[in-house]
Amino acid sequence: MSGPLRAPLRTLEVILGAAGVTSTARELPAAALGGPAAALEWLAGTADGGAALTLAVGPCVVRGVPTAARLQLAARAPLGGGLAEGQVGSELAARFATLADLVILSGSVPEGDGVLVLQESGVTLLRRPAWRALSAVARNRALEAELGPCGTLACGPAAHAGVPYANLTAGARPGSRVGRGGLGRVLAERGLLAVAVVAEPVPTRNHHDLEAALRRSPRLRSRAAGGTLELFGAAEGAASANGQRHGCHGCPTPCGIALDGGAGPARFSALEPLRTRFGPAADALLEQCNELGLDAREAAARLHPGEEVDVLLTRPGPARALAPLARRDLTGRLAARVAARGSDPLRAFPFLTEAGPGRLAEVARGIPWPDGSEDGDDPRGAGWVVAWHEELNAALDALGFCAFSAAALLADGVLGLDALALALLPELADEGAPGARLQGLGADLVRTAHRARAALGAGFAEGAEPDLQAPLAAYRRWCGLDAEGLPCLDPEVPASVDGPAALQPAALREPRPSGRVVVAAAATAAAAALRGRAPLGPPSEEERELEVPVPATGAELRRALAAREPGLAELLLDGEGRPIPALVREGRPLAAGERVEDGDRIELVWVVPGG
Numbered sequence: 001m002s003g004p005l006r007a008p009l010r011t012l013e014v015i016l017g018a019a020g021v022t023s024t025a026r027e028l029p030a031a032a033l034g035g036p037a038a039a040l041e042w043l044a045g046t047a048d049g050g051a052a053l054t055l056a057v058g059p060c061v062v063r064g065v066p067t068a069a070r071l072q073l074a075a076r077a078p079l080g081g082g083l084a085e086g087q088v089g090s091e092l093a094a095r096f097a098t099l100a101d102l103v104i105l106s107g108s109v110p111e112g113d114g115v116l117v118l119q120e121s122g123v124t125l126l127r128r129p130a131w132r133a134l135s136a137v138a139r140n141r142a143l144e145a146e147l148g149p150c151g152t153l154a155c156g157p158a159a160h161a162g163v164p165y166a167n168l169t170a171g172a173r174p175g176s177r178v179g180r181g182g183l184g185r186v187l188a189e190r191g192l193l194a195v196a197v198v199a200e201p202v203p204t205r206n207h208h209d210l211e212a213a214l215r216r217s218p219r220l221r222s223r224a225a226g227g228t229l230e231l232f233g234a235a236e237g238a239a240s241a242n243g244q245r246h247g248c249h250g251c252p253t254p255c256g257i258a259l260d261g262g263a264g265p266a267r268f269s270a271l272e273p274l275r276t277r278f279g280p281a282a283d284a285l286l287e288q289c290n291e292l293g294l295d296a297r298e299a300a301a302r303l304h305p306g307e308e309v310d311v312l313l314t315r316p317g318p319a320r321a322l323a324p325l326a327r328r329d330l331t332g333r334l335a336a337r338v339a340a341r342g343s344d345p346l347r348a349f350p351f352l353t354e355a356g357p358g359r360l361a362e363v364a365r366g367i368p369w370p371d372g373s374e375d376g377d378d379p380r381g382a383g384w385v386v387a388w389h390e391e392l393n394a395a396l397d398a399l400g401f402c403a404f405s406a407a408a409l410l411a412d413g414v415l416g417l418d419a420l421a422l423a424l425l426p427e428l429a430d431e432g433a434p435g436a437r438l439q440g441l442g443a444d445l446v447r448t449a450h451r452a453r454a455a456l457g458a459g460f461a462e463g464a465e466p467d468l469q470a471p472l473a474a475y476r477r478w479c480g481l482d483a484e485g486l487p488c489l490d491p492e493v494p495a496s497v498d499g500p501a502a503l504q505p506a507a508l509r510e511p512r513p514s515g516r517v518v519v520a521a522a523a524t525a526a527a528a529a530l531r532g533r534a535p536l537g538p539p540s541e542e543e544r545e546l547e548v549p550v551p552a553t554g555a556e557l558r559r560a561l562a563a564r565e566p567g568l569a570e571l572l573l574d575g576e577g578r579p580i581p582a583l584v585r586e587g588r589p590l591a592a593g594e595r596v597e598d599g600d601r602i603e604l605v606w607v608v609p610g611g
Contacts, residue, residue: 007030008027008028008029008030009027009028009029009030009031009034009038009102010025010027010099010100010101010102011025011026011027011028011035011038011100011101011102011103011104012024012025012026012099012100012103012104012118012123013026013103013104013106014103014104014105014106014107014116014123015106015107016105016106016107016108016109016114016116016125016190016191016192017107017108017109018109018110020125021116021123021124021125023122023123028102032059032425032427032441033058033059033395033398033399033441033445034056034057034058034059034062034101034398034399034400035056035057035058035072035100035102036056036057036058036072036074036102036397036398036400036445037398037445037448038056038101038102039054039056039072039074039102039104040074040445040448040449040452041448042054042102042104043074043075043076043083043452043455043456044448044449044451044455045451045455050076050455050456050457051076051106052075052104052105052106053073053074053075053105053106053183053186053187053190054073054074054075054102054103054104054105055071055072055073055096055102055103055105055153055195056071056072056073056074056101056102056103057070057071057072057093057096057097057100057101057400058072058397058398058399058400058401059399059400059425060399060400060424061093061094061096061097061202061400062097062101062202062400063202064094064202064203064205065204065205065207065210065400065401065423065424066204066205066207066210066211066214067214067401067402067405069089069090069091069092069093069094069201069202069204069400070087070088070089070093070397070400070401070402071087071088071092071093071096071153071170072085072086072087072397072398072400073085073086073087073088073168073178073179073183074086074341074452075183075186076186076456076457077181077182077342077456077458078164078165078181078182078185078186078189078319079164079165079180079181079185079298079320080181080319080320080321080458081456081457081458082181082342082453082456082458083181083340083341083342083449083452083453083456083458084179084180084181084182084183084186084342084344085181085341085342085344085345085397085449086168086178086179086180086181086183086342086344086345087178087344087345087397087403088153088170088176088177088178089170089171089176090151090152090170090171090175090176091151091171091201092151092152092153092170092171093400094151094201094202094204095150095151095197095198095199095200095201095202096118096151096197096199097201097202098120098199098200098201098202099118099119099120099197099199100118103118105190106190107190108189108190108191109125109127109190109191109192110191111127111129111191112132112160112188112191112192113127113128113129113132113191113193114126114127114128114190114191114192114193115127115128115131115143115192115193115194115195115196116194116195116196117147117195117196117197117198118195118196118197118198118199119197119198119199120198120199128142128193131193131194132157132160132193133157134156134157135156135157135169135290135291135292135293136154136155136156136168136169136175136184136194136290136293137154137169137172137175137290137291139152139154139156139193139194140152140153140154140169140171140172140175140194141172143194143196144172147196147198148198149198150196150197150198150199151170151171151196151197151199151201152170152171152172152194152195152196152197153168153169153187153194153195153196154168154169154187154193154194154195155167155168155169155184155185155187155188155192155193155194155293156169156184156291156292156293156294157292157293157313158184158292158293158294158312158313159184159185159187159188159293160188161313161314162185163182163185163294163312163313164182164185164319165181165182165185165294165295165298165299165321166179166182166183166184166185166188166293166294166295167179167180167182167183167184167293167294167295168183168184168187168293169290169293175290177270177290177295178344179295179344180295180297180298180321180323180342180343180344181321181342181343181344182295184293207423209423210423213409213414213415213423214405214409216412216414217405217408217409217412217414218412218570218571218580218581218606219407219408219411219412219580219581219606220404220405220408220409221606222571222581222606270286270289270296270297271283271286271296273296273297273300273301273323274286274296274299274300276300277300277303277305278300278303278305285299285300285303285309288308288309288310289309292309292310292312292313294309294312295323297323298321298322298323299312300323301322301323302317302322321343324336327349327376329376329377330376330378330379330382330467330468330471331353331376331382331385331386331471332349332376333465333468334382334383334386334468334471334472334475335349335389335390337461337462337464337468337472338386338460338461338472338475338485339390340390340394340446340449340450340452340453341394341397341446341449341453345393345394345397345403346389346390346393347403347404348393348403348404348406348407349386349389349390349393351389351407351408351410351411352364352389352407352410352411353373353374353375353376353385357374357553357554359411359413360373360374360385361373363410363416363417364388364417365417366436367384369381369384370384373385379467379468379470379471382471382474383470383471383472383473383475383476383477383478384474384475384478386471386475387446387474387475387478387479388439388478390442390446391442391443391445391446392406392438392442393442394442394445394446394449395438395439395441395442395445396424396442398441398442398445399424399425401424406420411580412580416435417435417436417438417439418433418434418435420435420438421434421435421437421438422434424438425438443491446479447479447480447481447487447491448487450479450481450486450487451486451487453485454484454485454486459485460481460484460485460486461485477491477492478491478492479491480492513549513550513598514548514549514550515547515548515549515550515552515597515598515599516545516546516547516598516599517545517546517548517550517552517557517596517598517599517600517602518543518544518545518546518600518601518602519543519545519546519557519561519603519604520542520601520602520603520604544561544565546560546564548560548596550595550596550597550598551595551596551597552595552596553595553596554583554590554596557583557596557602558580558581559572571606572604580606581604581605581606582604582606583596583602583603584602584603584604584605585600585601585602585603589605590602
C-alpha cells in the first residue's frame with residue numbers, strides 16, 4: 001500500500017508455567033489493520049494457536065481516535081470450538097496501546113491463582129489465591145487498590161468452575177463485559193485470575209471533524225440519551241434505579257446504563273433474553289450473571305424458571321451456543337451460521353438494512369444488490385448482505401473504532417463510506433475509492449478468520465436449515481470459500497453497476513383509505529422534542545396519533561410526523577430527506593416490504609441494533 005511508512009507492530013509473547021513467566025518482545029511487519037490482523041494470522045497459521053489467548057489493539061487506538069479505545073481478544077472458543085473474538089472498552093485498551101500492539105499469551109499457571117501484570121519495566125506474575133472466590137469486578141478493584149491506576153481484565157468464578165460460556169470484565173467503574181464464546185474460560189485455562197496493564201493511557205487526540213460528525217448523528221444522540229434499551233418501552237426502569245451513564249473510554253456518546261448495585265452496565269443484548277423469559281426478575285438475574293462471570297444470553301437459554309443462577313456452575317450443559325443473535329430473521333440466522341469470528345463481533349449487524357429504503361445501495365455503491373436485499377426474510381440478497389456487513393465490521397473492529405459509532409454515521413448519512421475510511425485510516429487518501437479499499441481490507445481479514453476458524457476445529461454452517469442453502473451458497477461465492485468454508489477460491493466480486501432503485505409497489509400509488517396510527521417516541525431525546533422541552537430526569541415516552549393513508553410506507557409515516565412536529569423533523573429525516581429511525585411494531589422492526597396498517601402502534605427507534 002502506498003502512503004506513509006507504518007511502524008512495525010510491537011509484539012510480546014508471554015509464556016506462563018510452573019516456574020513463573022517468561023516474555024519475548026519482537027517486531028512484526030507493519031499491517032494496515034494493526035495488531036488484531038496479526039493476531040488472526042497467528043491463530044490461523046500456528047500449530048499451538050488453539051492453546052493461546054491474543055490481546056491486540058488497532059491503529060485507531062494507538063492514534064487516540066475518538067471512541068476507539070477498544071481491546072480485541074481472540075482465542076479458540078470453549079463454547080463450540082472455532083474462533084471466539086470480542087472487543088471491550090474501558091481504559092484497558094488505551095493503556096495497552098502504550099506498551100504493545102499484540103500480546104500472545106500461552107502456557108498456564110498450574111495452581112490457577114495467577115495475576116499477570118504488564119508494564120514498561122517488564123512482565124510480572126503475582127499469586128493471589130484468596131481472589132478465586134471474588135467476582136471479576138472485585139478482582140479489578142483489588143488490582144487498582146494494589147497497583148494504582150491501571151487497566152484491568154478479569155474472569156469470574158464461573159470461568160474456574162469450567163463453564164464454557166464464562167465471560168470477561170474489563171475495568172470496575174462499573175465494568176464492561178466481553179466474550180460470548182467463552183473467553184473468560186480461556187483466561188482461567190491459562191491459570192489466571194486477571195490481567196493488569198500498568199501504563200499511562202494513550203491520550204485521545206483532537207479530531208474535530210470526526211467528533212462533530214459523531215455528535216450530529218441522531219442515532220448516537222439517542223443512544224447516549226437512553227442507552228440501548230429503547231426497544232423495551234420501559235427503559236426508564238433501569239435508568240431510574242441508577243442514572244449513571246457508562247461508555248467506552250473516550251467515547252462522546254456513552255450507551256450503557258449502570259444498574260443499581262454497580263455490577264455492570266445494562267444493554268439490550270444482555271437484558272433482552274432475560275426479560276423475554278423471566279420478566280421483572282431479569283435485572284436481578286443480570287446482576288447475578290455479572291457477579292459470577294456468565295454470558296447473560298447463554299445463561300438465559302439454559303436457566304429454568306425459579307432457579308438461582310449459580311446452579312449453572314454445576315450443571316453440565318451442551319458445549320455449544322444456544323442463544324441466537326438478537327436478530328432472528330433469515331439474515332440473522334445465516335449470519336449466526338457463517339460468522340467467521342463468532343457472534344460477538346456481529347453486535348451491530350446488519351445496520352444498513354434497517355436504515356431506510358435505498359440506504360444500503362447508497363452506502364455500498366457499485367454492487368448490484370438483488371431485489372429484497374433490505375428485507376431480512378428475503379433469501380435473494382441475504383448472502384451478500386451478511387458478507388458485506390461482516391467485512392466492514394471486521395475492518396472497523398481491527399482498527400479499534402466502535403462498530404456502533406460507524407454504523408450510526410453511515411446509517412444516518414452523516415458520513416459516507418469514503419469519508420469514514422479516510423477519517424479512520426488517513427493513508428488511504430493516496431488511493432482511489434478509500435471506502436472500497438477499507439472494505440477490501442475487511443474482506444481479507446474475514447478470509448483469514450475463516451482459516452483460523454477451521455484451524456481451531458470448527459465446522460462451517462453445520463446443520464443449516466433448507467431455507468438457508470441458497471443464501472449460504474451466495475455468501476460462499478462472495479467470500480471465495482469452498483464447501484467446507486475454507487478460502488481457497490477467488491472471491492466472486494459483484495459487477496460494478498448502479499444499485500437498484502427503491503421502487504414503490506403500484507398498489508401504494510393508488511388512492512388509499514385513511515387510518516389512524518399511534519406513534520411512540522420512547523426513552524430518547526425525541527420524546528423531549530415532542531414535549532417541547534429539554535430532556536430532564538429519567539427517560540420517558542410520548543405518543544402522537546396520526547391520520548395517514550393506509551397501508552402506509554415507513555417513509556410516509558415519518559414524513560407525516562415530521563410535518564406535524566417540526567421540532568422532531570431533524571431526528572426523523574436527514575438533510576436529503578432520508579429516514580433515520582427504525583419503525584418497531586410489537587417489538588419487531590418492520591422489514592423493508594412491510595406496511596403500517598390502521599390501528600397500529602409504532603415505536604420509533606433511533607439506535608443501531610445490538611449493544
